[in-house]
Amino acid sequence: MTDTTTQPSTEVDYSGVPLVEMRDIRVAFGGIHAVDGVSVDLYPGEVVALVGGNGAGKSTLIHTLAGAHPCDSGDIIVNGTPVTIRNPRDARGLGIEVIFQKLALADNIDAAGNVFLGREMRNRFGALDDSAMASATRDVMKRLNPRFKNLKTPVKSLSGGQRQSVAIARAVHFNAKILIMDEPTAALGPAETAQVRDLVTQLKAEGIGIFLISHDIHDVFDLSDRISVMLQGKLVGTVKKNEVTKDEVLAMIIMGKQPGEATSREIAELHG
């Protein structure tokens, strides 16, 4: 693999109002401070990678934005307006869509049923319009995973990649303005991973803001504009991708050192 292929990404405009600002977010589980005073922001057409080791608090942070879990304190500002997000419906109302790390699919229901879960299409009698939902799902799938055929079987019987496609379709179909992807490629093979990467680039070009949580440092450098690093619930820092090296980001992730702070000996140790 060639090193750091700089994406021909359109420059992000940082002069306007950010799509999302999360300020000083705190979440504790019992005595554990899973998220401890973290602030991040996201601009239209921008991909912000959220990185950090296991248990750093990335999922918990974005759960507060998704309405999956309330924050104990902190402010969330969407398009310049402070908002309260109490549940997933609130988040969706603000144009926030999420692909959760644990896929959150109802296994016993088919792909279309899952894509539209909570937002079913209905006919004029108020009954579910399954054919219309299946047809719409097929259309989204054409873009995400052209080989996807099993619209009518419960998603339990689908492969990991196909299930992931369903979860992505569910987030993409509803014209999100803000997309959160929590390790979207963790369960995928190379071909499907490439599809997801294409999708990220495509959505970014459409002006959607994306929080991308990933363990793959190559993905992070290929796709993101900025990188926010978390360690043990705290934000180590947010850096522009073009201004740092992979080693510097690794030093942030592992040792919590700012770029330039880590000595060359420490960096050598990172590589074992």
Added chain:
Amino acid sequence: MTVSDVNVTTPTDQAAQDKKTFKSLLASSEVDTRLGGMVVALLVIWVAFNILSGGNFLTSRNLWNLSVQSASIAIMATGMVLIIVSRNIDLSVGSLLGFLGYVMAVVQTKWIPESLGLGFDQWYTWIVALAVGLLLGAIIGAVQGFVVAYGGVPAFIVTLGGFLVWRGLIFRMGEQGATLSPLDKTFKLIGGGPEGSLGEWRSWVLGLLGCAGVCFSIYRSRARRQRYDLGVRPLGMDIGFAVFGCLVIIAGIALVAIGYESPISGDPTGVAYPVVILIVVTLLMTYVAKRRRFGRYVFAFGGNPEAADLGGINTRKTVMYTFVLMGVLCALSAAVQTARLDAAVTNLGVQNELDVISAAVIGGTSFAGGIGTIPGAVLGAVIMQSLRSGMVLLKIDSPSQDIVVGVVLVTAVAIDSFIRMGKRRSMLAALSVGLVISAIIIQTGRQ
């Protein structure tokens, strides 16, 4: 692999080929295989009892009675499906049925005629009594459901409490367990019997409506799928299904409902009202489960509660409403049972919770959540009632009947889970063990 193997189609290859095309045909027909399996099981049971009883089982009279006897349990079983699918249980249905039946009887034998001084057998008596029962059922269901969904108390506990409370209240209401009888003349018709039936021409109207409904729904689903280019079954297959459905309906009405002549008047009886109620309930509940958002949410919650929450579904409200529905269905069954007895008795509905849960489970509802069908539960109720009534014909004592029903219940669930795991051998083993035990009990239980 040797060269000779390559070009020669061995008989086993041919068999495998046939199996494959059969399977793909089955898949393209989109027939629910487990429902189909249950129909086959039911037919086997019917034929077996018919042979054992020397031709007394498959008679119009017996099948007509069977249809009426199954109705009350089947009505409740359709509601129990949604409760179990959403990972709960309702142990209170038998007591609740008894209580609601008693209240409806009090309304028509005491309150309206005596307390209000309006006299017996008014035209509105049955309507008021039934409305009170349905409303009270909904309220009690809502209370139980509220405690489960919003209070976080396990359904097992809440409905175990209900099991004791509602039965206890019956005794508090009726002075020392008095029997309330007779009931309102019109109300009595709800229970079936020669008068509480549709009669000949109305039964035929019902049958024709049924045939039209079958054809229309097959046509509509085909048209919709064509419109969205979703792939349709071969036209011949759809026509085949329509013809088959209509034949079954017509045969059922001709052979059972019309075939059974009233012992009083000698006229054809027609479809009994409890069965009409069951048909309406089954259609409505299937519609609710399959085509309404509420039903979709019940199944989504049962399949993955977390996903349902993250999908923005109001899961608590959904769970509460499953209990509301259950309460209403209990009231309907209570009306059927009291009307059939022409009396309300204190032990009405005792052990019904077990029959209702068994019917749902034999019908393929899984306690793991998210799996179950309304028609399956109705079939489950009919299978159970067929076993009981068949054994009565064979003069098998009631304890032995219980043993057989218990064995069948466990066997059915074992077979189901083995099929799901793809363990054919274990499935066949369970089937044969269940059959052998049942056969021994039946053989030795004959009086």
